[in-house]
Amino acid sequence: MDLAVEQQLKGHGLQVTVQRVAVMAAVSARPHATTEELTDDVRSNIGSVSRQAVYDTLGIFVEKGLIRKIQPTGSVARYEDRVGDNHHHLVCRTCSVMVDIDCAVGETPCLTAETDHGFEIDEAEVVYWGQCPQCKTP
Amino acid sequence: MDLAVEQQLKGHGLQVTVQRVAVMAAVSARPHATTEELTDDVRSNIGSVSRQAVYDTLGIFVEKGLIRKIQPTGSVARYEDRVGDNHHHLVCRTCSVMVDIDCAVGETPCLTAETDHGFEIDEAEVVYWGQCPQCKTP
DNA sequence: CAGCATTCTGGACTGAGTCAAGAGTTTGGC
DNA sequence: GCCAAACTCTTGACTCAGTCCAGAATGCTG
Numbered sequence: 574m575d576l577a578v579e580q581q582l583k584g585h586g587l588q589v590t591v592q593r594v595a596v597m598a599a600v601s602a603r604p605h606a607t608t609e610e611l612t613d614d615v616r617s618n619i620g621s622v623s624r625q626a627v628y629d630t631l632g633i634f635v636e637k638g639l640i641r642k643i644q645p646t647g648s649v650a651r652y653e654d655r656v657g658d659n660h661h662h663l664v665c666r667t668c669s670v671m672v673d674i675d676c677a678v679g680e681t682p683c684l685t686a687e688t689d690h691g692f693e694i695d696e697a698e699v700v701y702w703g704q705c706p707q708c709k710t711p
Numbered sequence: 712m713d714l715a716v717e718q719q720l721k722g723h724g725l726q727v728t729v730q731r732v733a734v735m736a737a738v739s740a741r742p743h744a745t746t747e748e749l750t751d752d753v754r755s756n757i758g759s760v761s762r763q764a765v766y767d768t769l770g771i772f773v774e775k776g777l778i779r780k781i782q783p784t785g786s787v788a789r790y791e792d793r794v795g796d797n798h799h800h801l802v803c804r805t806c807s808v809m810v811d812i813d814c815a816v817g818e819t820p821c822l823t824a825e826t827d828h829g830f831e832i833d834e835a836e837v838v839y840w841g842q843c844p845q846c847k848t849p
Numbered sequence: 850c851a852g853c854a855t856t857c858t859g860g861a862c863t864g865a866g867t868c869a870a871g872a873g874t875t876t877g878g879c
Numbered sequence: 880g881c882c883a884a885a886c887t888c889t890t891g892a893c894t895c896a897g898t899c900c901a902g903a904a905t906g907c908t909g
Contacts, residue, residue: 608865
């Protein structure tokens with residue numbers, strides 16, 4: 574699987590380094606993790622990384638479309654490796670837990686606004702706010 | 712119109728102060744403004760405010776449902792007074808300009824995921840990413 | 850108009866994220 | 880295999896949004 578990551582990186586003209594492979598692995602292993610969490614995970618895998626390397630790597634991955642960055646209101650940046658499919662997120666207002674949710678309306682849903690304001694829309698990001706099962710007290 | 716704001720505040724058990732009225736006026740006058748922009752607007756209206764008063768007031772208004780806070784990935788917090796209706800946002804990836812867009816799918820759209828994961832969903836927030844007319848160079 | 854609760858002010862502080870320069874790795878050509 | 884050039888990582892200083900706190904000021908109720 575590291576081989577697959579290497580191919581991905583090379584395919585985008587990026588050098589293959591232990592840091593990058595570890596960051597990609599961390600994002601895959603723990604979806605919706607914050608930069609700090611990812612840094613910790615990478616450290617426990619390869620010993621040490623600088624914060625800057627993680628930020629840098631995440632930024633490049635996002636730019637290349639390998640991962641997605643999400644930042645709901647009131648949260649710090651989070652990353653996930655599910656790209657290309659059309660899924661959205663459920664966020665608990667109380668505990669901030671975030672879960673994936675597949676869009677029920679087909680391939681690229683909610684893009685019904687496409688024609689407005691002269692914008693050229695390339696992505697619809699949907700966040701559902703509510704209470705998770707644990708937090709909605711009975 | 713200040714009277715209406717006063718009624719709103721009192722109705723929610725809040726004291727009426729010049730700062731609060733001015734903050735509400737600023738949010739109404741300039742939708743999608745950042746805290747800094749709002750602070751500037753308030754200052755030019757009533758002379759001076761502390762940053763803390765603005766943060767505090769905005770926080771209370773959001774909590775009471777008088778305004779809405781939005782924070783797309785990579786942006787600082789922004790506020791708007793359009794609440795209750797169901798509209799979404801178009802954000803330009805290049806210049807970060809943000810415009811309102813009415814949902815084309817009816818009253819509370821995109822809530823088709825309602826049944827999943829045991830969440831109790833109360834709001835669907837939709838952000839369309841793309842290029843605004845100015846930024847999509849021809 | 851007096852007293853109390855709420856709100857505002859000012860200043861110090863936190864923490865995510867950025868910048869920049871130099872050291873260390875990768876990589877592709879020899 | 881080896882070397883230079885390009886890329887990437889490290890380190891440390893820095894920015895900036897947002898928070899915390901204690902004391903002063905203001906709005907509200909009787």
